[in-house]
Amino acid sequence: MRKHFTISSTPININEVKQFIQLEDTGATVVFEGIVRPDQMPNEEAVATIEYEGLSEMAISELEKIALQIQSRYEIHSIYFHHLLGKVAVGQTAVWVGVGARHRKDAFGALDYLMDEVKKTVPIFKKEISQQQSEHWVVPNYNNEK
């Protein structure tokens, strides 16, 4: 399986994902971009920016483990995952993901599985920052973040 995992402060172009995941015998590609939403913070100020921090080397290691799980569940040819660290403004992309497979169901299923697992084990943490510079760490299953 062709894999590419990056944790970086440099944004990419979505075409890089498409080019990487489409191989000769690929019949389905699914591409996902995670975009920073203008959510409301607990103090009711609107999110202007999210700042991501993480442990890159361990994040890649966790992504490799997830890829092995995906291989045992879905028939896919390729996975691309690129997550930004640092500040990302509302409306900007923070994560680019792509999966290539022979069939649609495997591609959709694998990408969905990948994102679910990323949100469980990959050591990346986000802090919401408002225009007024208030800050709020997002902690799932602790402050009711969905």
Added chain:
Amino acid sequence: MPFGILKDSLGQDWFQWEHEAPATVKDLREWLKQFPNIHPQLPIAVVFDQAYQPDSFEIKDGMQLYLMPPVSGG
């Protein structure tokens, strides 16, 4: 080294922990309960050598550990 909300709760980017041997991840978690800014319900993962470690993991002198709240990437 604490990450995310733990960094703010502890008020520092790193700290040194002293404990009589043998010490485990469970002992470290117990010690962290003394910090009033850390919510008692906050799950804290302890990472060593790029992997999450269980309560029974023995912490030895000189180990660099990472303390992590629940992850929130993606």
